[in-house]
Amino acid sequence: MISIRGLYKRYHKHHGGDWVLKDVNLDIPEGVSVGLIGRNGAGKSTLLRLIGGMDTADKGEIIRDCSVSWPIGLTGGFQGSMTGRQNVKFVARIHGGETHLAEILHKVESFAEIGKAFDEPVKTYSSGMRARLAFGLSLAFDFDVYLSDEATSVGDQVFRQKATKAFKDKVGKASLIIVSHGEGILKQLCQAGILIDKGNVTWFDDINDALDEYHAKNSPPKPPPDKGK
Amino acid sequence: MLSPRTSWQVTKAVWYALFMREALSRTTGDRFAWFWMLVEPVAMVVVMVYLRGVIAGGRHIAGAEFIPWMLIGLMGFYLFRENLQRSLGAMQGYKGLFAYRQVKSIDPVFVRCFMEGMLKTFILVLFIFAGVLLDIDLIADDPLFALFCWFSLWCLGVGAALTFSAVSELVPEAGKIVRITSMPLLIISGVIFPLNYLPYWIQEYLLLNPIVHGLELLRMAFFENYRHVAGIDMGYLWFWNLGLIAFGLMLHIRFEPRLKAQ
Numbered sequence: 001m002i003s004i005r006g007l008y009k010r011y012h013k014h015h016g017g018d019w020v021l022k023d024v025n026l027d028i029p030e031g032v033s034v035g036l037i038g039r040n041g042a043g044k045s046t047l048l049r050l051i052g053g054m055d056t057a058d059k060g061e062i063i064r065d066c067s068v069s070w071p072i073g074l075t076g077g078f079q080g081s082m083t084g085r086q087n088v089k090f091v092a093r094i095h096g097g098e099t100h101l102a103e104i105l106h107k108v109e110s111f112a113e114i115g116k117a118f119d120e121p122v123k124t125y126s127s128g129m130r131a132r133l134a135f136g137l138s139l140a141f142d143f144d145v146y147l148s149d150e151a152t153s154v155g156d157q158v159f160r161q162k163a164t165k166a167f168k169d170k171v172g173k174a175s176l177i178i179v180s181h182g183e184g185i186l187k188q189l190c191q192a193g194i195l196i197d198k199g200n201v202t203w204f205d206d207i208n209d210a211l212d213e214y215h216a217k218n219s220p221p222k223p224p225p226d227k228g229k
Numbered sequence: 230m231l232s233p234r235t236s237w238q239v240t241k242a243v244w245y246a247l248f249m250r251e252a253l254s255r256t257t258g259d260r261f262a263w264f265w266m267l268v269e270p271v272a273m274v275v276v277m278v279y280l281r282g283v284i285a286g287g288r289h290i291a292g293a294e295f296i297p298w299m300l301i302g303l304m305g306f307y308l309f310r311e312n313l314q315r316s317l318g319a320m321q322g323y324k325g326l327f328a329y330r331q332v333k334s335i336d337p338v339f340v341r342c343f344m345e346g347m348l349k350t351f352i353l354v355l356f357i358f359a360g361v362l363l364d365i366d367l368i369a370d371d372p373l374f375a376l377f378c379w380f381s382l383w384c385l386g387v388g389a390a391l392t393f394s395a396v397s398e399l400v401p402e403a404g405k406i407v408r409i410t411s412m413p414l415l416i417i418s419g420v421i422f423p424l425n426y427l428p429y430w431i432q433e434y435l436l437l438n439p440i441v442h443g444l445e446l447l448r449m450a451f452f453e454n455y456r457h458v459a460g461i462d463m464g465y466l467w468f469w470n471l472g473l474i475a476f477g478l479m480l481h482i483r484f485e486p487r488l489k490a491q
Binding site: 052053054055056067070071074077078079081082086089090091093094095096098 | 233234238239242243245246249250253254325326327328329330331332485486490
């Protein structure tokens with residue numbers, strides 16, 4: 001269960017900043033996968049980063065009494081001059097995986113399927129290969145809650161299918177919190193939805209209701225009737 | 230579910246992981262990494278000895294051999310300077326890693342300082358060993374006190390590193406200023422020529438600099454008959470050490486979100 005209490009967040013710009021998130025109060029129950037919906041810049045990724053503990057709120061608190069992953073598909077933490085294997089070892093050590101390092105390495109290597117490149121420096125990887133490595137790395141740990149920011153939208157078709165399948169396999173054992181604009185993915189993987197609109201955050205027990213509400217608010221204005229000339 | 234760990238377990242795991250990573254990238258990042266670690270101080274000593282011979286004339290140091298005197302001073306100064314300079318870039322270099330919430334902003338600073346301390350100590354020992362083989366007297370006359378002085382200088386570096394790694398991230402101009410003070414500091418810290426040659430009223434001001442205290446104490450430990458600058462005080466050095474470490478830690482606690490922000 002993740003509880004969010006009175007959360008406020010804004011980014012400090014040159015002339016102050018408006019609240020991105022304003023007085024958010026949420027309870028995300030255990031075992032329920034949630035989709036975050038909203039327009040570009042609404043604060044979806046911000047909320048996800050706050051839940052993941054990568055960013056700090058201006059006010060309020062987030063109580064996590066379960067293990068929460070870093071956002072899946074995060075490639076920023078890779079050191080370019082080190083090999084894929086060395087990078088995986090590093091992340092495994094941070095998360096206290098020193099005792100079963102070999103097992104984690106094996107899992108990542110077999111999921112990423114990047115062959116010999118696993119022992120080449122990460123700076124020689126293509127963006128797709130990086131994404132595969134990052135995705136495999138997240139799945140090698142048994143977190144209770146996985147965070148994903150458009151993670152399934154990278155890579156080629158085969159990899160996307162594999163990633164979606166891997167997510168589905170996790171359902172039941174772990175839950176997901178997903179930011180995505182792909183409605184298909186959201187409907188497939190999530191039960192509940194959170195709609196973010198102008199700093200207001202609304203919880204929906206059913207993802208379909210959340211999507212309907214989102215469409216109702218953001219449907220493009222009807223074109224003015226053609227008066228003809 | 231991953232079993233919950235105590236804060237200390239997390240910190241230990243992070244330090245170990247960062248240390249392994251730092252050690253790898255420092256020693257294998259560049260083909261000549263090992264070579265430069267040894268050659269840089271040697272080259273500096275050769276250049277400085279030559280400079281002293283040409284410009285300042287005379288190589289007399291009261292109570293100590295000239296080359297060992299300068300080598301000890303340079304190594305001590307480098308121990309401080311490398312701690313500080315390596316850590317200035319630490320916040321930027323580790324931006325990507327702060328995405329893992331386990332990594333705190335002080336972790337890279339601690340790990341880099343520890344790494345520098347180990348490397349510089351190893352190199353100093355190597356120099357002492359080479360000195361013994363070449364029949365240059367580099368063995369400390371008071372080894373325990375020498376170790377403590379070496380440690381004190383390292384602590385001064387850690388304090389400065391903690392403070393300035395935070396300050397230079399909050400005010401980027403500060404980092405540039407710290408970088409350009411490196412050479413002037415080398416001169417006013419009495420690394421190249423003895424401060425004893427200067428008039429007393431200048432010495433009084435130079436003694437405000439804690440590095441002078443650290444270096445002179447280190448030399449006293451190495452050369453028992455060394456005639457040090459008057460007014461050297463271990464207490465003054467530690468006053469700076471503790472002050473800088475406390476201030477640095479406070480900055481890192483207070484501004485952690487801003488230091489870790491992407």
